[in-house]
Amino acid sequence: MDINTYETASNFLGSKEDRPLPGRSTRLHRLSDSSIAVRYHWTNVVTYHDDGSIELDSGGHHTSTTKARINKYSPVHVYQRNFEWIVDFTMDDSTEFSDGMIVEEDA
Numbered sequence: 001m002d003i004n005t006y007e008t009a010s011n012f013l014g015s016k017e018d019r020p021l022p023g024r025s026t027r028l029h030r031l032s033d034s035s036i037a038v039r040y041h042w043t044n045v046v047t048y049h050d051d052g053s054i055e056l057d058s059g060g061h062h063t064s065t066t067k068a069r070i071n072k073y074s075p076v077h078v079y080q081r082n083f084e085w086i087v088d089f090t091m092d093d094s095t096e097f098s099d100g101m102i103v104e105e106d107a
Contacts, residue, residue: 003028003073005105006048010035024090026069038073040066046073057099058085076103 002074003021005011007025009028013019020032021038032094034051037044045066054074058066058086067078078097087099 003038005054005074006050006052008038009038009048021070021073023065023069038069040069045069052104053102054105056087056101056103058097058098060099074103075105 003012013028013030013036019028020026021028023040025041027039028093029037029044031037031044031047035047036048038046043057043061043066044055045057045059046056046069047055049055056070056074056076056078058070067080069086070076071077078085078090082084086094087101087103088094088104089103
């Protein structure tokens with residue numbers, strides 16, 4: 001199952017509060033009735049909200065694994081250029097990554 005929206009995350013969790021995801025130290029965790037997070041170690045790297053918004057957060061850990069988790073579970077692609085993380089929305093639209101940034105499900 002691809003998890004990339006609040007709805008798909010909620011369906012995967014069912015009535016559970018927490019479930020493991022593929023990849024070491026990665027879990028899907030219900031934060032509230034309206035938010036579900038992909039947690040890598042202790043950082044909520046991707047948080048889905050029931051309004052369709054998705055929050056991205058590296059927790060200050062700009063590692064290849066953190067970036068891989070964000071890429072796998074969010075609708076955007078993050079890559080590194082000159083030691084900076086860049087969020088690629090489309091071929092013509094990209095911006096510098098910042099912790100806490102909000103994207104939409106259909107980004």
